[in-house]
Amino acid sequence: MGNTYAIETRDLKKTYKGKAHPTLNGLSLRIPYGSLFGLLAPNGAGKTTAINIICGLRKYDSGEVLVDGHSLADGMKSIKPLFGLVPQDIALFPTMTAYENLKILGGLYGIQKSLLEKRINELLELFDLSASRHSYINRFSGGMKRRVNLIAGMLHAPKILILDEPTVGVDAQSRRLILEKLVDINRSGTTILFISHYLEEAEQICTEVAFMDNGSVICQGPPSDLRDIYKSCDSMESMYLLLTGKRMRDNQ
């Protein structure tokens, strides 16, 4: 293939209609193959817009996006099978069972019926949900929904997994399970783009992180390297606050 990055954005710009400032202001992001990459940013910094553009859900004004070497400008057909998205919302059908949801979503990836069945069983087992496979999603706890949401993005064993706050609103047990499994999945060769507000999570599992603010990357590297650079910061959180400031971003 020749390219080094699973995902690369070059000088990506996007300004929403009616907004004075650009949401993405020349975002250049490089996510190496095999990394568990943490994208950390305050509210309104543009990370959701960036993810939506990478996944083909939003148009962008200028710049370039490459996923596994395929340019987004050439269309999404060759890109879609390469990645799996685990959105922040529980993007499942609440009136269906966990099994029905996974069967439909896996089927849409074109997975063979027998292979899909095997994959669903494996992943339900992995995330401790086998016993609830025929229960309706709207009767699941928050943690169970999160885990099914995660499985839905992994059914087709994607090369790249994009996770938007996968542990938000779950209990400590579910969080620990999810993070452990993500590390395992990453070790098996899947590149993971991990977006979270929980900085200690990123510090704990990410092989590389990027801090983003005002629509562009302000700092990127492995956590150990960043700690060497910002020696005065005793944690990822203090580093984050140093780089992005303490001003509230609620209205952005």
Added chain:
Amino acid sequence: MRKFRYLIYKDYLLLKRDVAGLLLMFLMPIVLVILMTLLQESTFRAITDASVPLILINKDKGELGKAIDKELELSGVFKIDRQIDGKVPTLQELEREIASSKYTLGILIPENTTENIQKNVARYVLATFSGAMELPAMDSVGFVIYVDPTTKASFYTTIMSTLKEKTQKIEFDYILKEITRQVNEISPISISTAGFAGQQVYIDIRDAQLEGKDMVPNPVQHNVPAWSLFAIFFIVISLSGSIIRERQDGSFSRLLTMPCSYTEYLLSKAIVFTLVSLIQFGLMLLIGVYILPLFGTESLNLGSSPLALILLGLSAALAAIGYGIAIGNIADTSHQSAVFGAISIVIMAAIGGVWIPTFIMSDTLRTIGMFSPMHWGLSGFLEIFMLDAGVKAILPESGMMILFGLVCFIIALAFNYRRRLDV
């Protein structure tokens, strides 16, 4: 194709589990079509089967009394009693019965009415033929008619004019007959008026017709297609609601990141909801043909072109689906789509002639109604049911509905594009 089957399976499951939506789409129109047909049918019967209660005391032993009795009987307008409690009432009793509203009319034909007319005619003829300058004195001939004082003026006028028309005709016939008899007594040449009907001017009253056939539908012919269309359009609530829910819970975005295009996403919904519409339509026709007659109505005649029926049903489904998809893309919340969808459908139904047939609407409302897709559909169905129309005849109505669906679909695409581009 295999992937597309999963999309259809998804929409099928979502619909199957939407109990409220299913009730709205199937139970509501079934209840409405049966209820509205029976209500209109009973109103129709109350008008056509109505008969005016009347007491007739005929004291005349001659031909005129008998003729009036017979004519009133044959008119079908009156329910005639000649006795009360087994005996002929007196004039006072007659008045009391009418005043207490037990009867609407009471008629007394006095004794010797025929005889008095005969005498009057004989005197008149004799005086005429003898060249007398003045007409002779006549015996008075008069009926007594009592009318219920609570009777409405319009009804009173109608009844009295009917009664006058009948009695005058009999009187005229009888006078003509008497003149002829008297003339024949004094004339050397015998004349006859047997072939003279008396009525020379005919007023030919006809129902307005289109292409030679009656276009005023009976309650079954009106209500079955009307509520079928209403039901088909009510899928808008469920369809637009599902689009919005999927957009809000993120599953729509997830689907778009999968090897599934927006067109496939919409096509899957269109196929599932088209099937729903056709099932609704079939069910409503079956009710018209088999269920409504069990309640004493006429059975629905489906015409002779099943293809025309299917085409029109399909066109209505496409119009409704296009409209539902447009609302699903324009509205931001399920609440918005449900309220706007329901109100707009009720308005379309009202002006389109679903609630009240357009032929009894004012000209202005009828003109406005021509812009309602339900009016196009209803006109097409009435042509099939009443004029035995085929595919060719309903192409304009069918084309209008398909065009409406298409325009809505384009609006939906434009809104979706704008949403993805800028929101």
